Amino acid sequence: MTELLIDALSWLLMALGGGFVLIGGIGALRLPDFYTRIHAASLTDTMASILIFFGIILQAGFSLAALKLFAIMIFLLLTGPTASYALANAALQSGLRPEKPTVTSTGRDK
Amino acid sequence: MYRSNQQQGNGKVLHIAALLAVLMVSWVLWSGLYKPLILGLGVFSCLLSTYLATRMGFFRHKFPLRTLLRLPGYWWWLLLEIVKSSIDVARVVLSPSMPISPTVVELKSEGLNDAGKVILGNSITLSPGTVTIDLYKDTFLVHCLTKEGAQALQEQEAQRRVQLLGLN
Numbered sequence: 001m002t003e004l005l006i007d008a009l010s011w012l013l014m015a016l017g018g019g020f021v022l023i024g025g026i027g028a029l030r031l032p033d034f035y036t037r038i039h040a041a042s043l044t045d046t047m048a049s050i051l052i053f054f055g056i057i058l059q060a061g062f063s064l065a066a067l068k069l070f071a072i073m074i075f076l077l078l079t080g081p082t083a084s085y086a087l088a089n090a091a092l093q094s095g096l097r098p099e100k101p102t103v104t105s106t107g108r109d110k
Numbered sequence: 111m112y113r114s115n116q117q118q119g120n121g122k123v124l125h126i127a128a129l130l131a132v133l134m135v136s137w138v139l140w141s142g143l144y145k146p147l148i149l150g151l152g153v154f155s156c157l158l159s160t161y162l163a164t165r166m167g168f169f170r171h172k173f174p175l176r177t178l179l180r181l182p183g184y185w186w187w188l189l190l191e192i193v194k195s196s197i198d199v200a201r202v203v204l205s206p207s208m209p210i211s212p213t214v215v216e217l218k219s220e221g222l223n224d225a226g227k228v229i230l231g232n233s234i235t236l237s238p239g240t241v242t243i244d245l246y247k248d249t250f251l252v253h254c255l256t257k258e259g260a261q262a263l264q265e266q267e268a269q270r271r272v273q274l275l276g277l278n
Binding site for chain 1: 140189192196199200212214232233235240243253
């Protein structure tokens with residue numbers, strides 16, 4: 001019974017992860033320009049990979065493989081944003097300006 | 111500025127030894143092979159990684175143990191943020207009118223050292239809907255998909271959370 005429950009939960013997580021990959025793809029096509037499209041890519045990058053990895057970890061059960069999968073997920077989550085930053089910053093440095101004007105904020109004094 | 115919290119002597123050697131030990135233990139756990147050749151390659155790559163880390167200035171700042179202990183709590187908070195903002199972005203992308211309002215926000219982060227800035231910048235990029243596009247000194251330039259996302263950032267919850275890690 002518990003096995004079936006774990007299986008169902010892992011299927012649910014993986015299906016949701018796949019759904020987020022699809023939504024990320026739709027977003028990358030629908031959104032208008034470079035900077036907004038990065039947001040769709042980050043949906044695939046983070047949410048989808050977290051869901052899929054947790055789904056696979058449930059399949060692996062309580063073992064060394066699960067620990068390794070968790071570590072791989074952490075490495076992906078540490079390096080993914082660094083790559084996104086490199087991409088976005090390269091675009092900014094080479095002169096692609098975001099469309100809307102900059103909102104300056106110091107936050108607390110409002 | 112670097113000089114003031116640079117670590118010297120024994121503390122640094124201890125940190126290097128700790129990194130080397132962690133790397134070697136993880137190599138053995140990961141490979142699971144105990145042939146002399148594989149172990150030798152493992153020792154070699156651990157030494158190389160430690161050397162590169164030292165050259166990169168990895169040991170220039172302290173990385174206190176309390177940060178390591180507080181990191182899981184921070185990750186849990188970040189996971190909840192990621193789930194919330196993912197659902198927001200998915201809703202925006204899927205709705206027929208696609209109500210985006212791209213905004214660029216300047217965030218100040220005072221009192222964070224380099225490691226804290228990296229954690230903050232990467233956490234902002236990690237949550238869908240916000241991407242760090244530039245970091246100069248203490249100022250982050252963040253591109254947000256919606257105005258609401260930008261307003262949420264300006265409440266500076268993330269900065270407080272990173273400061274609570276106690277990196278300094």
